[in-house]
Amino acid sequence: MSFERLNIKNMKGYKPGEQIEGPDVIKLNTNENPYPASPEVAAALKNLDTESLRRYPSPLADSFRKAAAKLNNVTEENIIPTKGGDELLRLAITTFVDTDEKIVVTQPSYTLYPVLTDVQGCVLIEVPLQHDWSMPSDFEAYLNSSGAKMCILVNPHAPTGRLLEANYLSQLADSFQGILVIDEAYVDFVDPKFQYNSVPLIKSKDNVLILRSLSKGYSLAGLRFGYGIGAQSLLKPMIYKTRDSYNTDTVAQRLATAALESVDYARGTWDRVRKSRASLTDGLKQIGLNTVPSQSNFVFCQVPSPISAKDLYEGLKQRNILVRYFDQDGLKDNLRISVGSDSENAVLLEAIRSLINTPDLD
Amino acid sequence: MSFERLNIKNMKGYKPGEQIEGPDVIKLNTNENPYPASPEVAAALKNLDTESLRRYPSPLADSFRKAAAKLNNVTEENIIPTKGGDELLRLAITTFVDTDEKIVVTQPSYTLYPVLTDVQGCVLIEVPLQHDWSMPSDFEAYLNSSGAKMCILVNPHAPTGRLLEANYLSQLADSFQGILVIDEAYVDFVDPKFQYNSVPLIKSKDNVLILRSLSKGYSLAGLRFGYGIGAQSLLKPMIYKTRDSYNTDTVAQRLATAALESVDYARGTWDRVRKSRASLTDGLKQIGLNTVPSQSNFVFCQVPSPISAKDLYEGLKQRNILVRYFDQDGLKDNLRISVGSDSENAVLLEAIRSLINTPDLD
Known part of the structure; x- marks a missing residue:
């Protein structure tokens, strides 16, 4: 028997971002800070x-x-x-x-x-x-x-x-x-x-x-x-x-x-993230991804043809790099990428470059 | 301006039990375990x-x-x-x-x-x-x-x-x-x-x-x-x-x-609390407080005249001992006392005895 209220029965729940474990995973899909707390x-x-x-x-x-x-x-x-x-x-x-x-x-x-x-x-x-x-x-x-x-x-x-x-x-x-x-x-x-x-x-x-x-x-x-x-x-x-x-x-x-x-310590991490955001945005632009000017700790970008945003997301995932793909109208051409550490961002950019240049191989 | 929904506007909130700090306070009002976790x-x-x-x-x-x-x-x-x-x-x-x-x-x-x-x-x-x-x-x-x-x-x-x-x-x-x-x-x-x-x-x-x-x-x-x-x-x-x-x-x-x-450790504390519950219940009965047989970590007891439950609660509080008094119909003659450690319970019993025997002094 089902006991839920009608509005609960009819609704869909929230789907949290993927939380894949592992030391080799570069996790840029849920906007976490790359640096630990103070x-x-x-x-x-x-x-x-x-x-x-x-x-x-x-x-x-x-x-x-x-x-x-x-x-x-x-x-x-x-x-x-x-x-x-x-x-x-x-x-x-x-x-x-x-x-x-x-x-x-x-x-x-x-x-x-x-x-x-x-x-x-x-x-x-x-x-x-x-x-x-x-x-x-x-x-x-x-x-x-x-x-x-x-x-x-x-x-x-x-x-x-x-x-x-x-x-x-x-x-x-x-x-x-x-x-x-x-x-x-x-x-x-x-x-x-x-x-x-x-x-x-x-x-x-x-x-x-x-x-x-x-x-x-x-x-x-x-x-x-x-x-x-x-x-x-x-x-x-x-x-x-x-x-x-x-x-x-x-x-x-x-x-x-x-x-x-200890907010001063946190401010230091915000500053680092802002600097990395600028480099990441530049890097994405250079590869040909159209970015929105971001004031947050993620960058939203449009993926250019011939690769689809979904394919790029999946190609990155195969390389142990998680970014956020939204399977909903109006967002399907885009990815949301959390700003990681500079080394994480560098690995990400290299992976995107490789996937975009050889889309058929993935 | 007030924005609450009507049912929120009309309701009363929950009142948590008192949490008075201090090394000398014997806190028997919110049913906490007297022993720390494993x-x-x-x-x-x-x-x-x-x-x-x-x-x-x-x-x-x-x-x-x-x-x-x-x-x-x-x-x-x-x-x-x-x-x-x-x-x-x-x-x-x-x-x-x-x-x-x-x-x-x-x-x-x-x-x-x-x-x-x-x-x-x-x-x-x-x-x-x-x-x-x-x-x-x-x-x-x-x-x-x-x-x-x-x-x-x-x-x-x-x-x-x-x-x-x-x-x-x-x-x-x-x-x-x-x-x-x-x-x-x-x-x-x-x-x-x-x-x-x-x-x-x-x-x-x-x-x-x-x-x-x-x-x-x-x-x-x-x-x-x-x-x-x-x-x-x-x-x-x-x-x-x-x-x-x-x-x-x-x-x-x-x-x-x-x-x-590590439930076995916890089981040990439950056993100790049960033993203390039995002694506390006996002690309260001996002083003349009518207790309900308890299967929890507190004892509910009726306070006999001439002292009122409220006066006993307040007298204990003056002695840095907190128990729970419910200011509501049907409960005003009673106190709920969390089972503490044996030494805490002994201090409590002595304080109750003294307050009951000399109600006018408090």
Whole structure:
């Protein structure tokens, strides 16, 4: 017998990126940081013992909240720690969007958004990006007329890496009657010269929720830790009502706190990734792959004929190099490649060059 | 402006037990294990490094699933790992119970159930236990007539510690049209002489979901790890659709796996807790507190006049001893006391004796 609710029965689940193990695998498909977390995180890990795990954790991850508030120049009441950014997305939908209400996202975007919308049983509206992956020109007007309760924008955008300006987001938030979720999972890799900072928006707008993740910027994808930044009134129902009562654990809290407190080390890795991103982008262009200017830790590129993106993906996989291929309309000509270390990127470029020059052999 | 859904706006949140820090605090209010996790868990913790946290975790905690399947004599497909037992409860409700459907629990019971029901916006029916805290005599008939989609029973019961027999649960599951969730957060502390084992039920019934937690039995409350046991058809939508895509992290997976693999060590702590439970129960009786026979790691007792349970709770707190007082109808005469180490229990008993004999002085 089948017991699921109808919307669950009818939905498809989320498919995580491949996690193939092995020392020879070059893994450029899930946007992990090529460098490990800071020595301070390593020290926090070594300081843990089983005695500290015997008790329940701090329900609200007090130390982490303090560290995140300090780093972002807000108060602790503007911070909600979560089990990865994904938990924040689920909480936001659970808390604010009823089953008959609408959520607007762009198309393409993070493939988890439709899954979470399906679980809640609300209505997802996907608005196609323009041909050059820029925002639809009438997006602000559309938001107002759609009656949507929530809009989720990932910035820098995934899978293209494009960055929207904070001014644009500010205007959207001002005119939008619902909640604007800005998913900044990749924000740490934005070039500092752009001076992108959306956090001040939360001080004047009670409908902006900013998502942060420690997975990429702090090299802690395995830890599952993220947080939200928003007005106190916006965070309160998530913190005190819909959140699982101990949603983050003692180990993750301590390591995540150490990570934020040693942000200078992380900044060094962001800088290295930005430099590698520039070389990787150049290398891809030289081989003839059309790239989108990226402000994230991945590069989105169009694969030129005669080889198809899928064949290139599979050829690379045969060489133990994993990149991300999206088997969906509008994306089938492209690959998303995480920025690896310089040596990983060099092996990748050589492999692409070889596959493109001899497509029939693979 | 307030953006919450109406059911979120109208609900109250969950209130976790007090977590007062300090070396002098005797903490008997949240049912933690007095002994730390096994040396094997400590070794797994020491073997972790930041490099292992750079990548995403195994989405389904493969190693843990194997260990849990082996321990419970089921297949891996009968296991769903979760972020504490609380996540399993939320997932079960999210997956199976629509907003207009009913969930039946007993009253009193775990105070998180009403909170999770409120979040989902479904209808909670609380059926009062009998005067001696045994099940309502017409419960099976009631379940059938209520049209409930789910029934959640905690066994051993919280906050009383009473154990229902597996046969009784089997009959309920057979006649019930909905899903029977058996919350076995405290099952590790059941006296082996009862030979209680509900796991075989899942092989013949596709509507039984068993909840397990590593918080108490494995001394890992700080880790937030639990799991569900059920028929493959029942678990599938939770595993592949409603679960957050990486709901457990690398650290927790490794430590939880090590904990199950060193279950013999844990069994030793369960035995010690059972022995201490017997002495604590005797001690409380000798002072004049009426106790319920407990099969969990806490003792539920009625506080005799002239002191009120609340005054006794507060008197103990002044002496740095925390126990659990429930400020709700039907429970106001009682305290729930976690079984501590023998020395902690001795200090507690002495403090109770002193407070009862000189109530006016506190």
